Amino acid sequence: MQALEGDFRALGAELVAVSSSGVESHASLARRIGAGFPILSDPEGQAIRAYGLLHPGALPFTDVPVARPAVFVLDPEGVVRARHLTENWRVRERGERLLAELRRLGAGGRREPGR
């Protein structure tokens, strides 16, 4: 996903990643993958809960909230235009597919007049 960061930018789209890990672990993750996009830390599950993704008991013997992997595509008005909820948490969404979807939804195109 991070390899395609530039492609997302070119479409005028921002990438935002969210997980329940702490800021520290995200800092090292961001260094490792060279991420320039925000990786948000949600240990309390604020956003994870708001998006209906809380996965209780995913990590045995802890009560750390774990998000069901999911991707939401939001348009400039903040409306959900596409969502991908994984059936299987081993498998993650591919960046290439999301880019194609953004183009199909009209990101990066001309703004409609009057908006």
Added chain:
Amino acid sequence: MKDRRARRWAIAGFAVANAAVASYFLVLPRWPDLRDAAHPNVAAAALGVLAAAAAWGRARRAGARRGTEAFLALESACVAAFLATYVYYLSYQLPQGAGAPAVGARAPGFRLPDQEGRARSLDELRGRWVVVDFFRGHW
């Protein structure tokens, strides 16, 4: 009397089964394509278990001391069963997603610290397309 052939097969099966299971978890974060297609690892682990179990059976028939073969076969079976459970059952244990905002709904806002500890909110990005990726932490 020791059955060397049975011992060799038991060790080989044990090695294959354990390598198949360990490699799956060790390569997980590195090559997503391998992670998504776990079946070769499961198949290799199953073959390892079969080899070790056959060796155990052979040692029994030969009347040899067979504690080692039994251990190797059972341990292989346990790790292989764990991998299969993980791949085909545990990873499908997900909440229903009924609470997830539907297409066309307004995206719930949030305000959370980024990797540098700065609070970021979804509202900052209003006016742009946003791809929000919820990923599993801890790897």
